[in-house]
Amino acid sequence: MGIFVQDTFELDNGVEVNNYYVRVREIDIINNVNNKGVYQVVGICDCYSTKAAREAEKESLNTILVSIGTESLVDVHEQVYSNLKSKFENITDDN
Numbered sequence: 001m002g003i004f005v006q007d008t009f010e011l012d013n014g015v016e017v018n019n020y021y022v023r024v025r026e027i028d029i030i031n032n033v034n035n036k037g038v039y040q041v042v043g044i045c046d047c048y049s050t051k052a053a054r055e056a057e058k059e060s061l062n063t064i065l066v067s068i069g070t071e072s073l074v075d076v077h078e079q080v081y082s083n084l085k086s087k088f089e090n091i092t093d094d095n
Contacts, residue, residue: 001081002051006090009047009062017061021051021094024066024080029073041068043080051094 002023010016022045030040046060054060066083070076085091 001077002054002094003081003085003088004051004092004094005047005088006092007088011061017047017049020061021048021054022046022064022084023048023054024077024084027076027080029076032069035069037071038069039071039073041070041073041076041079042066043068043084045080045084 002021004019005022006019008016008018024043025046026044028042030042032038032040043066045064045066046054047062047064048054048058048060064084064087066080068079068083070079
């Protein structure tokens with residue numbers, strides 16, 4: 001599961017990329033002892049030039065961290081994806 005993003009971003013070498021693929025690689029859940037009942041959910045998301053590049057295990061173009069404070073651990077994957085999607089203007093879900 002991932003998203004196709006049509007927004008433009010610039011790589012470190014100055015090349016602009018649009019129409020790329022983003023997927024959540026890893027989700028970590030941290031019990032926040034200073035704020036009882038709230039968990040810190042961190043998603044590590046990788047950007048690829050295409051979905052095929054991701055499936056071929058090519059190197060990612062960029063990594064995005066998504067961090068959410070939540071009281072519910074129900075469907076954390078969807079919580080991370082919803083937050084990730086909110087970072088872009090033009091996206092399409094990969095179903």
